[in-house]
Amino acid sequence: xxxxxxxxxxxxxxxxxxxxxxxxxxxxxxxxxxxxxxxxxxxxxxxxxxxxxxxxxxxxxxxxxxxxxxxxxxxxxxxxxxxxxxxxxxxxxxxxxxxxxxxxxxxxxxxxxxxxxxxxxxxxxxxxxxxxxxxxxxxxxxxxxxxxxxxxxxxxxxxxxxxxxxxxxxxxxxxxxxxxxxxxxxxxxxxxxxxxxxxxxxxxxxxxxxxxxxxxxxxxxxxxxxxxxxxxxxxxxxxxxxxxxxxxxxxxxxxxxxxxxxxxxxx
Numbered sequence: 001x002x003x004x005x006x007x008x009x010x011x012x013x014x015x016x017x018x019x020x021x022x023x024x025x026x027x028x029x030x031x032x033x034x035x036x037x038x039x040x041x042x043x044x045x046x047x048x049x050x051x052x053x054x055x056x057x058x059x060x061x062x063x064x065x066x067x068x069x070x071x072x073x074x075x076x077x078x079x080x081x082x083x084x085x086x087x088x089x090x091x092x093x094x095x096x097x098x099x100x101x102x103x104x105x106x107x108x109x110x111x112x113x114x115x116x117x118x119x120x121x122x123x124x125x126x127x128x129x130x131x132x133x134x135x136x137x138x139x140x141x142x143x144x145x146x147x148x149x150x151x152x153x154x155x156x157x158x159x160x161x162x163x164x165x166x167x168x169x170x171x172x173x174x175x176x177x178x179x180x181x182x183x184x185x186x187x188x189x190x191x192x193x194x195x196x197x198x199x200x201x202x203x204x205x206x207x208x209x210x211x212x213x214x215x216x217x218x219x220x221x222x223x224x225x226x227x228x229x230x231x232x233x234x235x236x237x238x239x240x241x242x243x244x245x246x247x248x249x250x251x252x253x254x255x256x257x258x259x260x261x262x263x264x265x266x267x
Contacts, residue, residue, distance in 0.1 A: 016074030019081035020047035029133040030155040032058040042070045076100040095119040107267040124148045142167040168264040
């Protein structure tokens, strides 16, 4: 059963979002859909089309004339602009020390953001994913903060970490999502190349990996156990795993993740 917003949580009544793209939209949807109560939400004029759509859909969502108005009206402010737009979007922004700021900009550390905002307000990094719109995704936060953790717990779960080194590891893991989609798309293309109609291949591959997603919800078995339970000795699954996903393949993936972490730590 979905809890109403604020039930068994540290409640926040006014949330502001600066930068209304895919993640901003998902946060608003998660906050406003399916509950008896939801906070007031104030949106920046950035992403005007999306912001206007959300304000029309939800009674408690308003589009503000400027980013400063978003900050002034909110208790908790989520900064979700693209990292390379942050200087323009946040220039001159005044953030009082009694606000709470959530930084969801990829690769932008809290020290960098604090210097830019010149504030002593609590700053928390977070990695919300689009599935929070259905309240079905765990969000990593750093450092732990009761109000922020409560907000994301309501949106599907929260995983607080205490240092940015660990946070960057989770950020790197998040960077593998489109690789998974590309893998699935490659399987579909292969089937089409073998004469299977495109729509049929697409339907089957989607169904195949939706089943994998459901299996992942069984936390009583480790990931290696899940893999083993789906294999038979000398069977099809074992053949592909051992001939394609070799030790060298796994090491290459590890190196790519190490390089991404190094990149994130250097920013």
